[in-house]
Amino acid sequence: MFVELVTHPEFPTSVLTADGGTLDRLAAEYTVALDGAPPEMERFLFGEVPLRVFHDLFSGAGEIDDATARWLLLLSGYFGGRWLRGEIAEAQPDALLVSFSQAPTLESFRASMGIAQQALDASRADTATVLAFARSSLFDTPSDDPEGAPRPGLTDSFGYNAGYNLEILEAPPVGLDTPDRFRISCTGLLHCWYATPRLPALTALESVARALADGGPGWSELAAELQPIQDAAVPRGRSVWSTGLSVQGFPQSSYDQLLEVSSSFLETVQASALTMAKGVVEADEDAARVGARAVAAMTVWLDAYTTGLVDGEGTIELPAFVP
Secondary structure (H helix, E strand, O other), X not given: OEEEOOOOOOOOOXXXXXXXXXXXXXXXXXHHHOOOOOOOHHHHHXXXXXXXXXXXXXXXXXXXXXXXXXXXXXXXXXXXXXXXXHHHHHHOOOOHHHHOOOOOOHHHHHHHHHHHHHHHHHHXXXXXXXXXXXXXXXXXXXXXXXXXXXXXXXXHHHHHXXXXXXXXXXXXOOOOOOOHHHOEEEEEOOEEEEOOOOOOHHHHOHHHHHXXXXXXXXXXXXXXXXXXXXXXXXXXXXXXHHHHOOOOOOOHHHHHHHHHHHHHHHHXXXXXXXXXXXXXXXXXXXXXXXXXXXXXXXXXXXXXXXXXXXXXXXXXXXXXXXX
């Protein structure tokens, strides 16, 4: 079993290393685990691949080369965005998104890779630098453009994606059910509970979430800074699927796929933010270095997803499994 890729953004960069062999290995392992059930590219590329990448990163297993991991996330994000655009177009042909298209550009790609490179540089820097990066990563970064929006930090991203998830869970397509296995409950700072958790790192990070909730030297001060950011981001996330995009008209399979991908992304944001909080309060440079690599990976994944979502050029095609 291997994966046949189709056209996607390919620009020169040192941040990513394409490795079809690793992609094929993950595909083979995914297929074997299905025990005879037919493989689905959407579930593999949008769900299984990023979870494998982030599990490898947080566990320190080292089974996936760092630069290749970011290439895998580029594929996952870009094709995930294209897939969602196609689903929206099918369900709601008159949706505003469908009327807008922006092809991938070298300029935007370089900007994204530059941000990822900053995180990678921090992960390899001296103790003071990586700990400073850990703290800054939890907060928004002002835009170089005086009129531009700030780039969301991990706290904002967590709140936004928590609100996003809660909204699509609570307002399913008319006539469809929200499967219990996708239920989540968000009850505190940088903390959601998942009916079907898929990222093992969150179990080890529960103690960090409890420390933020319970307080204590360093924890109380950081929590006081971060809570307002999260509180403001949640309603913005909800508004995406209540006043902008919509899941109405999605078939059950596509709705389930969106729930699975969205919760998986939220788990990775949660793990990254809690890792960085640990780095900040405990001056844990090892946690900060892992967190910085996670930030680089998430930057590639999220920016590629946005690129795919707004790219309306040509027929939407996904990679395919080939025996």
